[in-house]
Amino acid sequence: MTLARLGAVAPASRGKSPLSGIEPDIEAFRDAALRCPLPPAIELIGEKWSFLILRGAFNGLQHFEQFQAGLGIARNILSDRLSKLVAGEILDRAPDPDDGRKVLYRLTDKGEALLPVVVALRQWGEDWGHGCGDIELADARDGQRIERVRVTAHDGRPLSLKDLMWVDRRTGASMRRHEMEGVEL
Amino acid sequence: MTLARLGAVAPASRGKSPLSGIEPDIEAFRDAALRCPLPPAIELIGEKWSFLILRGAFNGLQHFEQFQAGLGIARNILSDRLSKLVAGEILDRAPDPDDGRKVLYRLTDKGEALLPVVVALRQWGEDWGHGCGDIELADARDGQRIERVRVTAHDGRPLSLKDLMWVDRRTGASMRRHEMEGVEL
DNA sequence: CCTTTTCAGTTGCAATCCGCCACTGGGTAC
DNA sequence: GTACCCAGTGGCGGATTGCAACTGAAAAGG
Numbered sequence: 001m002t003l004a005r006l007g008a009v010a011p012a013s014r015g016k017s018p019l020s021g022i023e024p025d026i027e028a029f030r031d032a033a034l035r036c037p038l039p040p041a042i043e044l045i046g047e048k049w050s051f052l053i054l055r056g057a058f059n060g061l062q063h064f065e066q067f068q069a070g071l072g073i074a075r076n077i078l079s080d081r082l083s084k085l086v087a088g089e090i091l092d093r094a095p096d097p098d099d100g101r102k103v104l105y106r107l108t109d110k111g112e113a114l115l116p117v118v119v120a121l122r123q124w125g126e127d128w129g130h131g132c133g134d135i136e137l138a139d140a141r142d143g144q145r146i147e148r149v150r151v152t153a154h155d156g157r158p159l160s161l162k163d164l165m166w167v168d169r170r171t172g173a174s175m176r177r178h179e180m181e182g183v184e185l
Numbered sequence: 186m187t188l189a190r191l192g193a194v195a196p197a198s199r200g201k202s203p204l205s206g207i208e209p210d211i212e213a214f215r216d217a218a219l220r221c222p223l224p225p226a227i228e229l230i231g232e233k234w235s236f237l238i239l240r241g242a243f244n245g246l247q248h249f250e251q252f253q254a255g256l257g258i259a260r261n262i263l264s265d266r267l268s269k270l271v272a273g274e275i276l277d278r279a280p281d282p283d284d285g286r287k288v289l290y291r292l293t294d295k296g297e298a299l300l301p302v303v304v305a306l307r308q309w310g311e312d313w314g315h316g317c318g319d320i321e322l323a324d325a326r327d328g329q330r331i332e333r334v335r336v337t338a339h340d341g342r343p344l345s346l347k348d349l350m351w352v353d354r355r356t357g358a359s360m361r362r363h364e365m366e367g368v369e370l
Numbered sequence: 371c372c373t374t375t376t377c378a379g380t381t382g383c384a385a386t387c388c389g390c391c392a393c394t395g396g397g398t399a400c
Numbered sequence: 401g402t403a404c405c406c407a408g409t410g411g412c413g414g415a416t417t418g419c420a421a422c423t424g425a426a427a428a429g430g
Contacts (some may be wrong), residue, residue: 037316038240041306048231055223058346060362064378074418079379089313101377101426110313112346116305116334121226124302128274128295131222133354139338140350143359147337149301153324154332156341161243161297165325169318174328177245249407259389264408286397286406 044088045114049073049081057091057107058118064103090114120149229273230299234258234266242276242292243303249288275299305334 045051052071061067068078082105085091090111096102119137126133137146151159167174230236237256246252253263267290270276275296281287304322311318322331336344352359 037310037318038303038307039237040315041310042233042236046231046233046236048227051227051231052224058362065376068378074420075379076381076419077417099377099427103378107346113309113312114306115346116336117302117309118223119336120301120305120334121299122223124298125222125226127298130225133222135351135353138350138352138359139342139344140348140361141338143350143352144339145352146344146349147339147341149305149334149336151301151304151334152332153326154329156332157324159324159331161292161300163325164331165323165328166320167323167328167330168320174323176325177243250405253407259391260408261390261410262388284398284406288407 044084044090047081049077050085053078053081053085054090054111054114055118057105057111058115062104062106063096064105067105085111116149119146123149229269229275230302232266234262235270238263238266238270239275239296239299240303242290242296243300247289247291248281249290252290270296301334304331308334 045054049071052073053067056067056070061070064078064082067073067082068075071078073081082091082093086093086105088110089108091105092108092111094104094106096104122137125131138144139146151164153159153163161177165174165176230239234256237258238252241252241255246255249263249267252258252267253260256263258266267276267278271278271290273295274293276290277293277296279289279291281289307322310316323329324331336349338344338348346362350359350361
């Protein structure tokens, strides 16, 4: 299935239940919510194998056979996921200039831009007892461990969930989390 | 299927093809790689609906019917995913004290710790043209837009993929990305 | 050359998973 | 005490996955 459905479903729930009797501002938020950037992103990399392929690419895997052997993924699935990642412009597909049989799959700029997501998830996994924690990412310049990936305010202050609100850039309207029930961004 | 297979597959590929003739240090990295924190994390939140449920929870959804109507997910799938998220200690399940029919699903600390992942992915989606960009996250204190989620060095310098390396905390051994081919972390 | 091997897929088939809809069973409202 | 709401469960058909065997083109070896 595709997440385009979300666009179809949400308006249906609009007039309903705990969400009616809602102020006009909230309607604007809801409209914007229908174009939330997350669902398309999840459509691309939210699938298990897509994300693992991505991780492989970040670790230097480039060829079909490398992904296949490294991840233990079925060849047809791998083929399908690579096509989707290429179509989504996360990977770039090109014949290997040194060997006409091989194909190079490399991260595009858009793909590399997912680095914070991958690193954040890795740190989370380490923090909460998944995996080993023996091997860590470090700054290539000085070999020091990298900083934690965090959500911060404009002045660098770390922010947690309760410190966040939504603002509409055009109208300036704002909204706190507890008012967001049923609105998806 | 389960990603436990990864643990089974990788050793099989150990003696094989472009990966043999490898130095002893690399073996240590490979061993550690088998306990990579990412696969278990992906097992929990890597599935499409799991991640969307998580986003819903971050936006304040709490009840079964809210998730169902808000996301347009099938009831049995929702039921299954909520159970898994609860089992993974990302959500907490408790009867609603105000209404015995309702059940409250709330983020645990472990669940809230995924905030950087969710925000990073959201920012990525905005950057690359998915979604609207009209509505943004802001600091509840001053209403200013939040900073970008980034990977940084210990001194706060932003790091990109090419600036990163791996270090083994016990041995101190290090390794660059291009040496990591076939090793998954 | 001609054979063998490597690489990147594709195809067919069985098993699993997903989505939809109807239903249950306990709790609340009237 | 009857109607309604909430959180699930069960069955079924269609889509997706995983596995294995196969193809076709390009290198490597002799």
